[in-house]
Amino acid sequence: xxxxxxxxxxxxxxxxxxxxxxxxxxxxxxxxxxxxxxxxxxxxxxxxxxxxxxxxxxxxxxxxxxxxxxxxxxxxxxxxxxxxxxxxxxxxxxxxxxxxxxxxxxxxxxxxxxxxxxxxxxxxxxxxxxxxxxxxxxxxxxxxxxxxxxxxxxxxxxxxxxxxxxxxxxxxxxxxxxxxxxxxxxxxxxxxxxxxxxxxxxxxxxxxxxxxxxxxxxxxxxxxxxxxxxxxxxxxxxxxxxxxxxxxxxxxxxxxxxxxxxxxxxxxxxxxxxxxxxxxxxxxxxxxxxxxxxxxxxxxxxxxxxxxxxxxxxxxxx
Amino acid sequence: xxxxxxxxxxxxxxxxxxxxxxxxxxxxxxxxxxxxxxxxxxxxxxxxxxxxxxxxxxxxxxxxxxxxxxxxxxxxxxxxxxxxxxxxxxxxxxxxxxxxxxxxxxxxxxxxxxxxxxxxxxxxxxxxxxxxxxxxxxxxxxxxxxxxxxxxxxxxxxxxxxxxxxxxxxxxxxxxxxxxxxxxxxxxxxxxxxxxxxxxxxxxxxxxxxxxxxxxxxxxxxxxxxxxxxxxxxxxxxxxxxxxxxxxxxxxxxxxxxxxxxxxxxxxxxxxxxxxxxxxxxxxxxxxxxxxxxxxxxxxxxxxxxxxxxxxxxxxxxxxxxxxxxxxxxxxxxxxxxxxxxxxxxxxxxxxxxxxxxxxxxxxxxxxxx
Numbered sequence: 064x065x066x067x068x069x070x071x072x073x074x075x076x077x078x079x080x081x082x083x084x085x086x087x088x089x090x091x092x093x094x095x096x097x098x099x100x101x102x103x104x105x106x107x108x109x110x111x112x113x114x115x116x117x118x119x120x121x122x123x124x125x126x127x128x129x130x131x132x133x134x135x136x137x138x139x140x141x142x143x144x145x146x147x148x149x150x151x152x153x154x155x156x157x158x159x160x161x162x163x164x165x166x167x168x169x170x171x172x173x174x175x176x177x178x179x180x181x182x183x184x185x186x187x188x189x190x191x192x193x194x195x196x197x198x199x200x201x202x203x204x205x206x207x208x209x210x211x212x213x214x215x216x217x218x219x220x221x222x223x224x225x226x227x228x229x230x231x232x233x234x235x236x237x238x239x240x241x242x243x244x245x246x247x248x249x250x251x252x253x254x255x256x257x258x259x260x261x262x263x264x265x266x267x268x269x270x271x272x273x274x275x276x277x278x279x280x281x282x283x284x285x286x287x288x289x290x291x292x293x294x295x296x297x298x299x300x301x302x303x304x305x306x307x308x309x310x311x312x313x314x315x316x317x318x319x320x321x322x323x324x325x326x327x328x329x330x331x332x333x334x335x336x337x338x339x340x341x342x343x344x345x346x347x348x349x350x351x352x353x354x355x356x357x358x359x360x361x362x363x364x365x366x367x368x369x370x371x372x373x374x375x376x377x378x379x380x381x
Numbered sequence: 382x383x384x385x386x387x388x389x390x391x392x393x394x395x396x397x398x399x400x401x402x403x404x405x406x407x408x409x410x411x412x413x414x415x416x417x418x419x420x421x422x423x424x425x426x427x428x429x430x431x432x433x434x435x436x437x438x439x440x441x442x443x444x445x446x447x448x449x450x451x452x453x454x455x456x457x458x459x460x461x462x463x464x465x466x467x468x469x470x471x472x473x474x475x476x477x478x479x480x481x482x483x484x485x486x487x488x489x490x491x492x493x494x495x496x497x498x499x500x501x502x503x504x505x506x507x508x509x510x511x512x513x514x515x516x517x518x519x520x521x522x523x524x525x526x527x528x529x530x531x532x533x534x535x536x537x538x539x540x541x542x543x544x545x546x547x548x549x550x551x552x553x554x555x556x557x558x559x560x561x562x563x564x565x566x567x568x569x570x571x572x573x574x575x576x577x578x579x580x581x582x583x584x585x586x587x588x589x590x591x592x593x594x595x596x597x598x599x600x601x602x603x604x605x606x607x608x609x610x611x612x613x614x615x616x617x618x619x620x621x622x623x624x625x626x627x628x629x630x631x632x633x634x635x636x637x638x639x640x641x642x643x644x645x646x647x648x649x650x651x652x653x654x655x656x657x658x659x660x661x662x663x664x665x666x667x668x669x670x671x672x673x674x675x676x677x678x679x680x681x682x683x684x685x686x687x688x689x690x691x692x693x694x695x696x697x698x699x700x701x702x703x704x705x706x707x708x709x710x711x712x713x714x715x716x717x718x719x720x721x722x723x724x725x726x727x728x729x730x731x732x733x734x735x736x737x738x739x740x741x742x743x744x745x746x747x748x749x750x751x
Binding site for chain 1: 386415418419420467469520524525526527529530531533534535537538541542544545548549662663665666669702703704705706707708710711712714715718719721722
């Protein structure tokens, strides 16, 4: 494989993987606290549409990104309220969130253009590539890793931070304790409900950012079904990565890389193996899940949140 | 002072009726705000939606076309959810049912007596859905693998497989490159009743009757309920839970597969884009709103289909986004979900003199965890 081809493949991989990694990272936080949020797709979708609408009307990318972040947080707060305070079924609540978010985004996409027209096909300000001085001149990785947009760079900080936070800080320890064994965490004085609220909302904020990256950098505009199932892939990636931020990078690169390779293959005119290639991550996720479940030592080692999707109620004990 | 939930002595039936009513009002008000924001009178839009979905025999027929897959997948989900098996995979099971039906009708029906083609097609598709569901069921029953994720992942595998088949190997050679198979032979067409509404409606009603009977009146249904309500007790009285789970999921997947068969043989009459449009996900909402009751699934499936068809109609008639239907569904379900708690609990404000003020630092958690 020629060097320029490899460089461009890496570059596309990173670009395609950014929104995925944001959403995955967010879901890792939420699931580590014991909340399964299947609403990622909906949060990304609404994040994408609101980010683009704000960017288009105000011209401010900062405001656009902030809006997506807040929208994601607000949607996740609904899920947190239902699943923590009202102990609703998390599977159904998350699915409703996706349905609602997708529907509302589609609705807004047809209304938020100039004078109530459609957003589809409009061109707005976009997050441009910002080459990092010196680093972007490195061979191979320079133009692929260090010539990206600001949101992608955000991950270069966000992922190591998440890994450090989860395993090396007190906050991360409490977070894992709440997802692992809420009774014990509660007995130790950790506020289980509050913790779950906070990390679910953080997850929503990150999913919103992932959506913003799609409409502001990746596709540069709003199209119907802009996320194309990325929210669901993120849910899969969390399992695939076994709730670990660093392994999530590998997963997102794999998915993003499949996107990139497919892009190349389509250009070369071969479409047939694309479906099989696309299936791979989903099948791999099932395999990983079976392994984790079956092989208890592995599950213990990765620290799978044992209380995932189980509502916690204090007074029901004893 | 804090707010606590207190378990009611018995389930409040007032609340049980009140919650759907409040939810409906909430959804309509939320929708009205959206419509006002679009510069449309909510009253006029809702009236147009109702007319578009239920206003004429043609409209009703289209609503039934949409309702049939929702009813069948709704029943599929309800069976699984009864025993707390979170089958998110109705979409994929539907896809496999439709795929197999198309495959049998197109490539295996030659030489068969013409009367037998349709029954064989239906059976094959139903069986395919059942087997697709059996995989996550067996993984959960025998290895304890979380079914939410496996059923969800298998949806994508199924959807990609279906799309691969009609884009690639099964594409109609005479179709001018249009992605889709050739038309199914007429012997495999599901008879239509009125407009495009087809015999699948009959299947859905029969399935609901049978399910209701089985769930309410047989030992098997009783066991299913026990497993759902109290797995500990189920184990104690000697119910073979893995086996029950497997059988329940075969039924569930079969129903979803049947929905796919109906879509392919009754509506599209070929395999093409539009088989997997999210019925399997809406089914979860149908089942939940219906509180897993088979009769209610029929009713709710019909009403939600009306919302979707009505949404399409106001798009055509008033230029409003069809997504209004989706948004209303979501807005309807949120309060339903939250309200469920209040049938068993009530809110009470308690004054607490001594709150637990221990901080985590004092408990030595660091040593325990790191």
